[in-house]
Amino acid sequence: xxxLDIFPSLRSAMAPRLDPAVWPINTHHDDHGRITVxxxxxxxxxxxxxxxxxxxxxxxxxxxxxxxxxxxPEAEIAYAGKALMTRALASWVSQEGxxxxxxxxxxxxxxxxxxxxxxxxxxxxxAKTPAELAAALDAGVGRIVIDSHTEIVVLASALxxxxxxLVRVTPDIDxxxxxxxxxxxxxxxxGFPIEHGQADAAIKRxxxxxxxxxxxxxxxxGSQITEPEHFGTAVHRMIAQMSQVYRDHxxxxxxxxxxxxxxxxxx
Numbered sequence: 001x002x003x004l005d006i007f008p009s010l011r012s013a014m015a016p017r018l019d020p021a022v023w024p025i026n027t028h029h030d031d032h033g034r035i036t037v038x039x040x041x042x043x044x045x046x047x048x049x050x051x052x053x054x055x056x057x058x059x060x061x062x063x064x065x066x067x068x069x070x071x072x073p074e075a076e077i078a079y080a081g082k083a084l085m086t087r088a089l090a091s092w093v094s095q096e097g098x099x100x101x102x103x104x105x106x107x108x109x110x111x112x113x114x115x116x117x118x119x120x121x122x123x124x125x126x127a128k129t130p131a132e133l134a135a136a137l138d139a140g141v142g143r144i145v146i147d148s149h150t151e152i153v154v155l156a157s158a159l160x161x162x163x164x165x166l167v168r169v170t171p172d173i174d175x176x177x178x179x180x181x182x183x184x185x186x187x188x189x190x191g192f193p194i195e196h197g198q199a200d201a202a203i204k205r206x207x208x209x210x211x212x213x214x215x216x217x218x219x220x221x222g223s224q225i226t227e228p229e230h231f232g233t234a235v236h237r238m239i240a241q242m243s244q245v246y247r248d249h250x251x252x253x254x255x256x257x258x259x260x261x262x263x264x265x266x267x
Contacts, residue, residue, distance in 0.1 A: 065093055078101045100122070191220075207251065
């Protein structure tokens with residue numbers, strides 16, 4: 001017999017620290033020293049389902065949704081479906097008052113089947129097919145983010161009513177991460193660069209379409225962004241572009257979508 005047999009609580013005390021920056025908030029060690037998430041031992045999950053397994057704690061997801069809403073009470077917050085899109089997750093974030101960002105017809109179908117209000121769905125992405133744009137229109141999504149001149153043509157020809165849209169612009173901000181996830185620089189495939197008037201030309205083309213109701217601008221700087229100053233720079237450049245739209249067209253844009261890309265911790 002050992003001290004651990006006599007005092008089982010020592011197992012937890014001797015267990016490695018669970019970094020809250022990496023683990024869900026409801027992660028603990030049980031009396032046997034096993035890691036548990038939401039009260040369920042990960043070892044039991046591994047025994048039942050094998051490894052690797054993807055484990056999501058509903059309370060942790062809801063906690064993070066509420067934290068964002070507390071920190072940004074006057075902003076609209078959207079969950080990016082590309083992170084992980086299941087019916088349960090779509091329901092959780094919607095019930096917590098978040099909007100939902102989808103990139104494909106599949107993600108859109110999951111959101112709708114989960115009961116998400118289509119008016120709170122944002123369809124974006126640089127590879128939207130005409131069929132996916134048609135699905136978004138049929139569903140009555142709240143906003144579509146236009147990412148190319150082709151999308152302007154496809155949407156303008158398919159619509160018989162007003163559709164709220166945003167134009168994705170690239171503000172030429174380098175977040176200094178891996179080149180594959182730096183999507184805010186000018187020389188890449190996403191959106192319309194502000195420099196050389198490309199964004200101005202796209203915005204004018206959208207405004208000229210009677211069924212496209214331009215309500216704002218969108219940008220996405222990249223992924224694994226650890227310096228909030230990058231977002232501050234983006235706000236200044238995007239607001240300047242919105243002011244330019246007012247000067248050129250007399251149109252007041254009411255939405256500024258700064259995308260996401262907040263860094264997460266990896267062990």
